Amino acid sequence: MTAGDGAQLPDDRGAVREALIEWYEADHREFPWRRTDDPYEILVSEVMSQQTQLGRVVEAWEGFLERWPTTAALAAADRADVVGFWTDHSLGYNNRAKYLHEAARQVEEEYDGDFPDTPAELQELMGVGPYTANAVASFAFNNGDAVVDTNVKRVLYRAFDVPDDDAAFEDAANDLMPAGRSRVWNNAIMELGGVACEQTPSCDEAGCPWREWCSAYASGDFTAPDVPTQPSFEGSRRQFRGRVIGTLREHGELEIDMLGHRIRVDYVPDGEYGREWLTGLLEDLEADGLVEFDRDGADGPVARLRR
Structure with missing residues (x-):
């Protein structure tokens, strides 16, 4: 048929x-999120697994849940701390940490701490697309496609x-x-x-x-559809986004050239990887709600983490 x-x-x-x-x-294979039906724990595993090998996710997942064991704990956390954890564990795009933090707030404020349990409802949470919504509905509630x-x-x-x-x-x-x-x-x-x-x-x-x-x-013909290759992390914008977040966590507010010299050794203000390149990076992070970029600082453009 x-x-x-x-x-x-x-x-x-x-x-x-x-x-x-x-x-x-x-x-x-034994993964700890396969031993739980807690929708929060499963959501964290799904978001972390989007760009990270599963073997490396285990340590990060356990550390994240030890620090923020519930949606209430995560919702009350400082967003910069959540993004910092993401960066420290090389978990991919930092805006996923921001979305996870916002989703926890939604669960607490809009659903009284109880997760929605269908794929359609789960997609109402920030950053939760059809695949993730269906995975959480399946693994937490046995209610997915x-x-x-x-x-x-x-x-x-x-x-x-x-x-x-x-x-x-x-x-x-x-x-x-x-x-x-x-x-x-x-x-x-x-x-x-x-x-x-x-x-x-x-x-x-x-x-x-x-x-x-x-x-x-x-x-004997094991042809398969093309499998997308993961872009190299080394030298990528994703890597330098993480370095910006990590550097601002350490130093607080930094003038743009000072920040540039701290995140890459070949930073030259008027060079290929200079102010124009870094401005673009900061504008992306600003759009994602992760940094504040003051273009009119007294000593020139200044960047700081958004709290």
């Missing part, structure tokens, strides 16, 4: 579903010839997911893509439970 043009989902879907769930429940990330797309493309089309992937993923089991199912299919159906697959070594149904395993 087909699900979308070109896709060939097996007729015995019950067997397909149970094979995957049994494989996952027998052995899977099928999660479709890069790993899941790769699995569906190889196993069941699902076309490289977002709508086709959504249709096939939701068609396969057993009703009322989004928590275990989404964990299981993402695990399959993460440990067995990677870019270089390890079907037999990982004991892939879908080998008997898998088109790629039968043909």
Whole structure:
């Protein structure tokens, strides 16, 4: 039976579903957020995982929750401290820390401390898009649709010839997911893509439970949709955004040239990486609500962290 043009989902879907769930429940990677159904803890893990390898997220996640264990604690925190934690742990774009802080405030002020529990409601929280909302609904409330990330797309493309089309992937993923089991199912299919159906697959070594149904395993053709590559962090704007935040945390208010010399050794006021470049960086951070940029300071433009 087909699900979308070109896709060939097996007729015995019950067997397909149970094979995957049994494989996952027998052995899977242990991440601490898989042992909780607290929506706040799961939201923190989802936001942290967006640009960071899962192995590195564990320490940051545990440290974050030790410092701010509830939405109430995070909502009451100084935003600069939250952004500083993000920077210190190299967790990607600092505006994600700002959004997480704001989402905690929303939960406290607009929902009386109780998380919304559907994907649609969760998207009302600052910085929570469709994917994250669905993940939190699935893993915290067992109330989500099928999660479709890069790993899941790769699995569906190889196993069941699902076309490289977002709508086709959504249709096939939701068609396969057993009703009322989004928590275990989404964990299981993402695990399959993460440990067995990677870019270089390890079907037999990982004991892939879908080998008997898998088109790629039968043909030996493990082509998969292009996987976006993560831009290099070293030398990126993201890296220097983090350095600006860290330097302003340490020094407070800094004149633009003084800041420039502290964040990169090749800073030259009139050079390629000079005032114009740094002004652009500060304007981005200002737009994200992370810094205040006073262009008319007595001794020239001045930057400071927004409190």
